[in-house]
Amino acid sequence: MSFSASESVSPALVSPDEISLEKLSSSPPLxxxxxxxxxxxxxxAIADAIAQHHLAAHIQVVIYNNPDAPVxxxxxxxQIPTHLINHRHFSTREVFDQQIVDRLREADVxxxxxxxxxxxxxxxxxxxxxxxxxNIHPSLLPSFPGIRAIEQALEHQVKISGCxxxxxxxxxxxxxxxxxxxxxxxxxDTPASLHRRIQIQEHRIIVQAIAQLIQNRLTPCxx
Ligand code: GRF
Numbered sequence: 550m551s552f553s554a555s556e557s558v559s560p561a562l563v564s565p566d567e568i569s570l571e572k573l574s575s576s577p578p579l580x581x582x583x584x585x586x587x588x589x590x591x592x593x594a595i596a597d598a599i600a601q602h603h604l605a606a607h608i609q610v611v612i613y614n615n616p617d618a619p620v621x622x623x624x625x626x627x628q629i630p631t632h633l634i635n636h637r638h639f640s641t642r643e644v645f646d647q648q649i650v651d652r653l654r655e656a657d658v659x660x661x662x663x664x665x666x667x668x669x670x671x672x673x674x675x676x677x678x679x680x681x682x683x684n685i686h687p688s689l690l691p692s693f694p695g696i697r698a699i700e701q702a703l704e705h706q707v708k709i710s711g712c713x714x715x716x717x718x719x720x721x722x723x724x725x726x727x728x729x730x731x732x733x734x735x736x737x738d739t740p741a742s743l744h745r746r747i748q749i750q751e752h753r754i755i756v757q758a759i760a761q762l763i764q765n766r767l768t769p770c771x772x
Contacts, residue, residue: 579660594756611624634648636668650678662682703738714728
């Protein structure tokens with residue numbers, strides 16, 4: 550495999566070692582494009598880490614596809630540019646993705662961070678940002694990719710679940726894993742209670758993953 554990030558990262562099922570975030574603040578800022586369409590709690594975790602100088606990064610733009618997504622307001626409150634690109638207005642996934650690529654390029658983005666992006670990506674996005682897109686997913690991949698990850702974990706009565714940050718590849722929720730964090734699953738858990746516990750870890754590992762990108766300055770394997 551040409552991608553080397555996972556080699557430098559603590560493996561699955563344990564919380565990874567904390568990177569010293571403070572040490573990273575002297576690097577030139579990594580220019581991030583956020584793709585999201587949910588409540589935006591992961592976006593807030595990233596934005597707060599940047600505001601507190603824990604991450605030498607800058608959010609260039611937030612792209613969202615759902616007009617009602619609370620993430621948009623949360624970005625606007627922080628004076629971060631937002632773009633609504635509503636997939637319902639595009640004839641194909643490829644044309645939709647091309648519009649996203651155009652906005653990300655206009656914003657001069659180095660890395661794309663998907664936090665609650667619920668659309669399948671096409672080769673158009675992959676080719677535009679080869680090995681420069683990460684995604685967070687609420688399961689310990691490769692278990693339970695796709696939608697209803699938390700419900701699937703409960704249906705299978707797993708005792709440990711968690712979350713994963715990975716490089717985005719064409720297949721849904723596939724690609725080299727950067728960081729995972731585990732959380733216990735309790736018999737009385739509902740999807741909401743398990744999701745709350747997972748999100749606490751999500752907010753930690755998404756920041757850690759971006760810190761790794763800054764530290765490693767990963768080189769894409771394709772241009
Ligand atoms: C997260 O749980 C993420 O794993 C999933 O969508 C959710 C987004 O949450 N892909 P938020 O909008 O960041 O609060």
